[in-house]
Amino acid sequence: MAQETHWSTRAHAQPPAISLRGVVKRFGSIVAVDGLDLQVPTGVCFGLLGPNGAGKSTTMRMLTAQALADEGELQVLGYELPRESKQARMEMGVVPQLDNLDVELTCRQILTVFARLYRVPAGERGAAVDRALGLANLTQRADTIVRELSGGMRRRLLVARGLIHEPRLVLLDEPTVGLDPQVRQELWTLIDGLRVRGVTVLMSTHYIEEAERLADVVAVMSHGRIVAQGTPSELVRAHAGEQVIEVYGPPQQLAELGELAASKSWQSRRSGPALAIMRAEELDGDAPEGVRRPANLEDAFVALTGEEIE
């Protein structure tokens, strides 16, 4: 087995796993995706970070041709969409945001049906199902009906279902939304395991910590297009600097400080009970009293999109 190469080495060795150019998708008068350019390199865990309504789910649906773009070019694994979408889906796994499991079937039954849908050869289906159950830590629950599973188990089953055929590209749409912290950790470990195996992962999320932890590359999406892209540390350095000063105080004081910051063209934002001033390393003597901390992805995100996220 070859040694694990750095993701950037793998990325440059092959054409992109996903290539979207100038993609537009409208629903009536709403433009959900507005001139999207996105290149996902092979072997990378790519985070699509954006608030709700940014167009992430619509983008995911276009990648499986369950939504058809109004304009633009789409390619997945070298296949042109939507013409060759079915072929692309043979090599692609999808973990959707919403639970669409058959509540009446057992884990094993669901995985078997999907193994057939993905054309796993008959002789290999049993092994594929066992492997997927193991990956999702559901071996004990193989013959339990979905209705009797907890939320976390159902989510793990959703992941297993998308991986039953060992695809080389996996789409994860908000994989941990609505889950409690422990289950979230379990899923993060699972997703991390995919990266190690060289599977290309495109993960959409509105959780900044999730993007920061798991993604090699993060693209920030807002109002239907990418506004910035890079590794988490590149994004932070480019859009929030290295250090941030957080000033705590009553709202009145913070409001005044905010106006002062604006007049001096300092980059700042409200962060709960504090006003955070970015690029504190450039302020020198001018800086107000406060707590110094490293800049993080959340600062960069708010600077880029102007949106606060949970």
Add this chain to the structure above:
Amino acid sequence: MSARAQAVSAQPRAPRVGRLEPAALAAVMSRDVVIFGRYWKATTFSSIVQPTIYLLAFGLGFGTLVKTIGHVKTIEYIATGTVATAVLFSSAFPGMFNTFVRWQFQRTYDAMLATPLDVEELITAEILWISLRAGVYGLAPLVVGFAFGLAPEWGMLLIPAIGFVTGFGFAAFGVLVAAIAKTIDNFNYITSAVLTPMFLVAGTFFPVSTLPDGVREVAQVNPLYHCVQLVRDASLGTLHAGDVGHAGVLLAFALLMWRLAIWQLGRRLID
């Protein structure tokens, strides 16, 4: 070859997939089979008991008053008519309800369409499964009829095939209705205004010749009427050239509804 090209060509490509693949149809139907395994008693009960009750009520009820309908013994007339109603109800209702529930409430179809399955295969497989069942359930009234003096006839072996084709058309019709309906309550309109008159103006329990002018013509465009004629002739050993016409209408109905169902549900499944 450059290192880049080598890396790309080293990746194994999946086998090519085409249109209406048997493997895809089998995969979708395998899901239906598993669910059927869980609920077969309820499904079979509802598909068999209702027509049987019609058969017993009309057969025994009228059978004592009226010995023949046209040139046919009452029990034979009613039993063969009931075959058609069994096929109709075991295909149109699942077509409507299963489709709607799986699509809207469970989002099952969304999940499956993320795999190498397209809308045409998905809908065709669902219709095929319903039709296979309808073909089998269509035999039930005949079996009940045997107990009441219906004579077995070689032509009855054609019933599953006739039931399959008729069921295909009505299942597809059900899918079409599900695709167009805004809510599940809308199905009441179809049941009362379309299906109920349909199974009465088909020669199921009485000949259409007894109906007034105009209404009789409606029977000609009613696929169920053609099903009833075909079933009756096959079951009583009276098949003739005209039955080819009946079969043709059923096949055309099936084909037309199939394409319409795929078109309409497809539009709603893919944004």
